[in-house]
Amino acid sequence: MIRRYQRGSVRKKNGNYVLRYREDCITPKGKAERPQRTVILGPVSAFRGKNEARKPPIRSCKKSIGRPPGLKPA
Numbered sequence: 001m002i003r004r005y006q007r008g009s010v011r012k013k014n015g016n017y018v019l020r021y022r023e024d025c026i027t028p029k030g031k032a033e034r035p036q037r038t039v040i041l042g043p044v045s046a047f048r049g050k051n052e053a054r055k056p057p058i059r060s061c062k063k064s065i066g067r068p069p070g071l072k073p074a
Contacts, residue, residue, distance in 0.1 A: 010041070010050045017041040017053040 008021030019041055022034045047053040 007054065010054050012044055016043055017047060017050065019054070 006021055008019050011018050011020065017040075019039045020036060022036050025033050025035060027033055041047075041053045
């Protein structure tokens with residue numbers, strides 16, 4: 001399976017910056033999937049812009065964030 005590195009997308013939603021990205025996973029049956037993950041970064045007022053909001057989570061995206069049970073990283 002191909003391992004990818006991506007930045008994801010940062011968007012405003014309900015007054016917060018939200019990071020959306022996809023993660024390569026393999027189901028228990030061996031099927032490859034790319035579920036979408038969403039992480040709330042914080043309120044818009046806490047950041048000067050999208051680029052500043054994006055900086056801290058890039059490191060944490062490499063870890064498993066909110067992975068549903070039964071899925072393991074590829």
